Amino acid sequence: MALQSLDIKARSATTTPSPHVRIEGAIPVAKLIDISKCIGCKACQVACMEWNDLRDEVGTNVGVYDNPRDLTDQSWTVMRFSEVEVEQGRLEWLIRKDGCMHCADPGCLKACPSPGAIVQYSNGIVDFHEENCIGCGYCITGCPFNIPRISKKDNKAYKCTLCSDRVGVGLEPACVKTCPTGAIVFGSKIDMIHHAEGRIADLKERGYSNAGLYDPQGVGGTHVMYVLQHGDKPELYANLPKDPSISPLVSLWKGITKPLMNFGIGLAVFAGFFHFVTVGPKLVPDEEADADDPPPPADPSRAYDPARPLSTRSDHE
Amino acid sequence: MQVTRRQFFKICAAGVGSSSLVALGFAPGEALAEVRAFKLARTTETRNTCPYCSVGCGVLIYSLGDKAKNAPGEIMHIEGDPDHPVNRGTLCPKGAGLLDFVHSPGRLTQPEYRAPGSKEWTPISWDDAFTRIAKLMKDDRDKNFIAKNDKGETVNRWVSTGMLAASASSNETGYLTQKIARSLGMLAFDNQARV
Numbered sequence: 001m002a003l004q005s006l007d008i009k010a011r012s013a014t015t016t017p018s019p020h021v022r023i024e025g026a027i028p029v030a031k032l033i034d035i036s037k038c039i040g041c042k043a044c045q046v047a048c049m050e051w052n053d054l055r056d057e058v059g060t061n062v063g064v065y066d067n068p069r070d071l072t073d074q075s076w077t078v079m080r081f082s083e084v085e086v087e088q089g090r091l092e093w094l095i096r097k098d099g100c101m102h103c104a105d106p107g108c109l110k111a112c113p114s115p116g117a118i119v120q121y122s123n124g125i126v127d128f129h130e131e132n133c134i135g136c137g138y139c140i141t142g143c144p145f146n147i148p149r150i151s152k153k154d155n156k157a158y159k160c161t162l163c164s165d166r167v168g169v170g171l172e173p174a175c176v177k178t179c180p181t182g183a184i185v186f187g188s189k190i191d192m193i194h195h196a197e198g199r200i201a202d203l204k205e206r207g208y209s210n211a212g213l214y215d216p217q218g219v220g221g222t223h224v225m226y227v228l229q230h231g232d233k234p235e236l237y238a239n240l241p242k243d244p245s246i247s248p249l250v251s252l253w254k255g256i257t258k259p260l261m262n263f264g265i266g267l268a269v270f271a272g273f274f275h276f277v278t279v280g281p282k283l284v285p286d287e288e289a290d291a292d293d294p295p296p297p298a299d300p301s302r303a304y305d306p307a308r309p310l311s312t313r314s315d316h317e
Numbered sequence: 318m319q320v321t322r323r324q325f326f327k328i329c330a331a332g333v334g335s336s337s338l339v340a341l342g343f344a345p346g347e348a349l350a351e352v353r354a355f356k357l358a359r360t361t362e363t364r365n366t367c368p369y370c371s372v373g374c375g376v377l378i379y380s381l382g383d384k385a386k387n388a389p390g391e392i393m394h395i396e397g398d399p400d401h402p403v404n405r406g407t408l409c410p411k412g413a414g415l416l417d418f419v420h421s422p423g424r425l426t427q428p429e430y431r432a433p434g435s436k437e438w439t440p441i442s443w444d445d446a447f448t449r450i451a452k453l454m455k456d457d458r459d460k461n462f463i464a465k466n467d468k469g470e471t472v473n474r475w476v477s478t479g480m481l482a483a484s485a486s487s488n489e490t491g492y493l494t495q496k497i498a499r500s501l502g503m504l505a506f507d508n509q510a511r512v
Contacts, residue, residue: 006352041409041410042410043407043408043409043410043412043413045410046410046413046414047396047408047413049414050394050395050396050413050414050416050417051394051396055417121352127352161352161353164352164353165352165353165354165355165356166355168352168355169355169358174396177396177397177399177406177407178396178397178406178407178408178409178412178413179407180404180407180408180409182407
């Protein structure tokens with residue numbers, strides 16, 4: 001623990017509890033993305049790549065503003081552009097910065113079978129440690145927002161770290177710092193909710209009566225939150241799930257199947273031992289005692305004789 | 318060591334069993350993973366101005382090392398300067414990607430000269446470049462300088478050469494640029510700020 005700049009709250013595939021004496025004192029952080037202020041300049045995408053030493057491949061234009069088309073192992077955040085006619089004759093251009101939401105109840109961490117590949121820090125950041133990743137892709141199944149991507153280069157999962165290295169020394173994430181319009185802000189979660197309330201009140205004054213904060217409780221709240229002009233219809237924003245929750249498959253596998261399987265393994269070991277004690281080891285005749293017997297005499301008719309043609313040999317008849 | 322066939326199988330079974338237990342998670346815990354080390358910890362921070370547009374955002378350039386004699390610096394990160402009044406730490410996508418601009422293989426890093434009529438650019442030293450520029454300016458100024466107008470009033474004009482300054486300059490640089498251009502008598506003086 002002494003090595004870490006951030007205390008770990010939860011660790012994938014680990015049953016021993018993490019030290020949690022200091023967690024009460026840690027300030028939960030949050031990134032607030034105000035979609036009504038975003039101009040889609042993609043500075044956050046560039047700053048993310050620059051800070052995290054990532055360079056995605058140069059793609060091709062397919063006629064939409066999204067670039068790259070989707071999140072990749074090299075692009076941990078992308079702007080998703082939606083042209084939406086919210087009502088007759090009123091077109092709106094909704095630009096959502098997609099990326100990891102840093103759920104308080106992370107589905108990826110719950111689904112991950114590799115100890116320590118996914119950790120959650122006490123300030124709320126969910127981080128992948130690729131050196132422990134086995135590339136199984138369960139985190140993708142577990143994620144309600146479809147965020148992690150497996151690299152084709154090393155078959156390990158990558159996603160936004162909320163710049164845990166920057167936050168760990170008291171800085172804001174790279175995307176937050178660079179945002180020219182101030183659409184992305186970062187701070188304690190309480191402050192960010194407060195900031196969002198001010199923005200929502202402003203949006204409501206401007207006619208967006210359904211403006212709201214996106215902090216879905218289905219995943220325990222998130223440490224990346226959105227201010228939505230249309231808070232009642234998050235699906236307008238490139239299919240942002242209205243009420244995200246962790247796939248039931250994860251709880252089925254981790255909740256029932258896995259303990260049952262572990263119990264089965266233990267039972268098999270115990271049964272084997274019990275059988276050994278009560279019945280004893282299976283006795284077989286000692287093969288090595290027969291080793292001194294001479295081998296049976298060879299059948300002269302089967303021996304190979306190059307002088308005899310193949311057709312006259314008995315084993316071919 | 319004598320190992321019978323039966324003993325060999327037993328050793329194999331014990332080995333497979335214990336390694337399976339390790340794989341199942343009964344192994345002693347390894348060291349907990351840490352967050353990625355903060356890469357700017359002891360880098361050298363240098364203030365500068367973004368070279369792109371006329372907004373002139375302040376940037377912080379982080380380079381390897383602490384300027385020690387034996388460690389030549391190398392720029393490894395650039396981000397916005399929070400103390401700069403123009404951008405207060407923010408940068409647009411172009412500014413945010415300055416690192417690759419600095420390290421671009423296509424970046425011009427030395428003065429080059431193309432003789433009139435030639436198709437070839439040849440690298441020249443900064444000294445040669447400055448000397449040539451100064452010589453041409455002086456020749457032109459000596460030939461075309463207007464000290465007095467028709468009425469005999471002192472005007473000290475030099476109208477046959479103009480100067481185009483960069484916009485990404487600080488107030489102080491702008492002041493000095495203005496002073497130099499005007500002290501030569503130069504009137505045609507413009508700025509890239511309208512880009």
